[in-house]
């Protein structure tokens with residue numbers, strides 16, 4: 001089977017290097033024959049091919065069994081026109097793959113409980129289900145226009161009932177498999193799209209009578225996540241709200257570098273990417289935390305390759321590596337306890353691979 | 358001078374009762390002749406007059422020297438059509454007053470530092486400057502339509518350059534008066550409106566060379582506020598981002614019940630309201646925290662009545678009341694230290710008034 005690797009920009013290539021080594025080792029052991037194909041995306045693709053999602057990259061991704069992405073973006077490309085910016089390549093890829101369901105687990109790694117910024121640090125284990133191919137990210141009209149004397153900018157938050165329904169149905173199924181609790185986040189006291197969202201949740205709910213549903217406004221949810229993140233399980237929301245709340249989740253477990261994601265499509269290959277960005281400030285220095293990428297790879301083994309045992313082995317290896325005191329720089333406090341040692345991206349990855357194999 | 362009081366729904370009337378007593382006592386002492394006029398808004402206005410912003414309320418507000426609002430909304434009115442919901446009355450009032458600049462100070466009350474949910478609890482003192490009359494809250498087209506087989510919902514995020522410029526200019530002036538540091542929050546890697554926003558910030562910046570400016574993406578900002586809220590001073594952003602980030606700010610200082618706000622207009626009266634909502638679950642039980650309302654009243658004394666000494670006396674009185682151990686239920690932990698006593702809304706208000714007078 002074909003896995004397409006899209007390292008991208010900044011720390012993308014470094015964390016992807018770890019993912020590649022991990023996949024090669026574990027697929028050998030599992031007897032899975034995987035072909036790893038690498039293509040440029042984002043700023044790297046702009047530099048190489050003049051556009052952030054070259055035809056060859058898109059074609060390869062569409063033909064793959066799974067797509068792994070590092071990260072895109074960086075100051076070097078910030079002044080390009082919007083449609084040629086690295087992020088445009090990522091968004092076009094998500095849309096082309098129809099990767100509508102972005103699963104973002106926010107889980108405390110046991111050995112990192114003391115890295116929680118919260119005084120009342122209890123283990124967090126929630127799953128943000130973010131709609132990924134609709135809303136403000138894609139709605140038209142969008143753009144900046146000259147209206148006589150001054151400029152005006154427009155973005156459009158548009159959702160069809162079908163777009164909402166498929167992500168909501170998935171969230172209900174996931175809630176059934178987990179704790180049976182579902183939180184739907186919207187801004188129904190202001191937005192029409194949120195009212196339709198809430199309506200669809202209420203309708204779909206009838207097919208899942210055992211799931212306990214709560215509607216929470218996005219502003220209240222930002223607060224609730226700080227107050228009692230351990231109280232939530234599955235959280236379903238639209239694209240931009242999911243973007244904001246999942247970064248908040250990263251802060252709550254100690255580092256955005258820890259969070260993986262899987263973006264599921266109905267027919268095509270799924271897309272796996274860490275939640276963190278390209279972190280240009282620390283790129284190329286072997287200090288990036290590869291955990292988000294490693295755990296994204298675990299999600300791929302489970303959801304695209306039907307090798308849940310491999311996935312479990314990777315997650316357990318990550319937990320063990322942290323328990324053994326390995327930390328990348330983002331997680332090394334000034335007052336690090338004895339037994340904690342700071343390692344680079346590669347060494348961290350090697351420690352995980354050794355334990356997972 | 359005329360002050361219009363709009364108690365609204367839920368706990369609104371209770372916290373407004375405290376504000377009224379506070380204003381009556383302090384204006385007497387300051388020799389200011391204030392006329393306090395009360396009008397219905399929100400659900401209370403729907404019940405009394407069939408609409409959430411009755412003509413008489415709007416007329417009185419427009420003719421006032423300042424407008425104080427409690428809170429609106431509640432489950433009783435959730436099933437009304439959108440334009441008759443309590444929130445529609447509040448939004449229409451903000452728009453009619455042209456109250457475009459929503460100042461939301463997020464400040465740790467010294468005696469409440471131990472109520473911070475953060476392990477590394479340092480005093481927070483930042484000011485969110487939220488654009489209040491544009492963006493997704495007001496853009497058209499908006500609504501739910503039937504498009505053949507299924508429904509579709511649209512909201513519009515629209516900003517003119519002028520709308521952005523006036524809020525950004527104000528934020529720069531406020532930053533100059535405070536620490537000289539300004540954080541502008543947007544989602545410029547995705548939204549056209551954010552690109553225009555960033556562009557305007559860069560242009561206005563030239564007129565304020567001493568202000569240190571940083572652009573932060575909204576997802577990164579949610580994380581940064583949890584990681585190091587004390588590192589920020591003035592934070593300027595558009596309507597919905599400001600809504601989400603200020604609730605997050607409430608969680609970080611220990612309770613949303615603590616936060617006040619002032620919404621400034623260019624020509625008309627300013628509008629003052631606590632950041633918290635109507636909290637229908639605790640309404641009518643004399644347990645609501647009136648601090649947000651009290652501090653909003655302080656902002657009114659400073660910004661609408663040019664009585665900064667009265668404002669300072671109120672803020673100092675609030676700090677003292679907390680230092681003396683008074684707490685409403687939202688701030689009383691199970692393991693409350695000796696010297697802390699839980700009081701009701703009225704008693705808390707009376708303690709503040711006594712110390713401010």
Ligand SMILES: CC(C)[C@H](C(=O)O)[C@@H](O)C(=O)O
Nearest residue numbers: 073087090243275546547576
């Ligand atoms: C890079 C950016 C376009 C992207 C997003 O906003 O979706 C990122 O923040 C994410 O969360 O995956």
Ligand SMILES: CC(C)[C@H](C(=O)O)[C@@H](O)C(=O)O
Nearest residue numbers: 189190219430444447600632
């Ligand atoms: C009640 C609601 C419409 C309002 C808003 O979203 O502006 C509230 O959340 C606020 O922050 O003032």
